[in-house]
Amino acid sequence: LYRLLTELKINQKISNNGASIVKFINNSSGNRTFYLENTDISYKQGDKLKNVYTNETSEIESIFHNNQSISSQKNLKNTSVHFKTDISINKGDSLVSLDQQFVISDSFKSKIIWTGNNELLKSKSYIFKFHSKQTRGFVSKTDISTVSKNLTSTVQVELEEKLFISEVDSNYYFSQVVIIDPENNSTVGFGYVVQNLDRGTHVKPLQLQKFKSLPIKCIWLTGLPSSGKSTIAEAVGKKLNKLNINYYIIDG
Numbered sequence: 001l002y003r004l005l006t007e008l009k010i011n012q013k014i015s016n017n018g019a020s021i022v023k024f025i026n027n028s029s030g031n032r033t034f035y036l037e038n039t040d041i042s043y044k045q046g047d048k049l050k051n052v053y054t055n056e057t058s059e060i061e062s063i064f065h066n067n068q069s070i071s072s073q074k075n076l077k078n079t080s081v082h083f084k085t086d087i088s089i090n091k092g093d094s095l096v097s098l099d100q101q102f103v104i105s106d107s108f109k110s111k112i113i114w115t116g117n118n119e120l121l122k123s124k125s126y127i128f129k130f131h132s133k134q135t136r137g138f139v140s141k142t143d144i145s146t147v148s149k150n151l152t153s154t155v156q157v158e159l160e161e162k163l164f165i166s167e168v169d170s171n172y173y174f175s176q177v178v179i180i181d182p183e184n185n186s187t188v189g190f191g192y193v194v195q196n197l198d199r200g201t202h203v204k205p206l207q208l209q210k211f212k213s214l215p216i217k218c219i220w221l222t223g224l225p226s227s228g229k230s231t232i233a234e235a236v237g238k239k240l241n242k243l244n245i246n247y248y249i250i251d252g
Contacts, residue, residue: 044072116188
């Protein structure tokens with residue numbers, strides 16, 4: 001636990017790199033009221049917010065806090081809002097500022113502490129719970145052979161659906177994840193997202209080899225998680241190396 005906590009990088013300043021989670025929707029007045037939980041986001045009347053799941057935007061008509069109308073919010077954890085135009089918003093959706101870069105991901109690397117009495121089982125279905133939503137998924141890779149109680153590990157997770165997820169260096173709150181065993185509804189692990197994997201833009205910066213002006217071929221391996229794509233690529237790379245053929249593997 002100490003090792004995990006000492007590596008956290010938490011930014012206390014409002015940088016508009018967070019979101020407002022829709023916790024409740026009230027339709028009783030005829031004008032939908034959205035009750036929001038705000039983290040690292042500020043807004044005022046007239047600003048537009050975007051639903052990360054639909055990419056729809058709407059202008060804020062009014063803001064309320066403690067049953068009083070306010071013109072803006074910066075450090076308030078809970079507010080409610082009315083929008084000028086009706087858009088598709090459901091409980092658990094995340095609303096962000098228009099200029100914010102965000103990721104909807106179903107595959108990521110996470111650093112976790114395993115707290116379950118039983119060992120982590122790769123390919124077993126677990127519930128991965130974030131602050132906004134939860135979904136089922138499984139661990140496809142671990143950096144140690146056996147992940148048992150009180151051990152830390154960097155794992156690769158594949159989710160059944162895409163969720164709004166931040167990396168720990170971007171927003172710690174939205175990188176937090178809890179792992180639940182659906183068989184007994186017990187918490188078996190927790191941690192944070194280190195890297196999203198399904199965007200293509202997450203190729204790590206490396207010093208690439210400068211190839212000669214020769215025709216370049218690309219072999220693209222596709223398949224299910226943990227089906228052996230990386231293993232095949234590494235084996236082919238070894239063969240090419242023995243033949244003195246330049247190659248480069250892009251994985252992840």
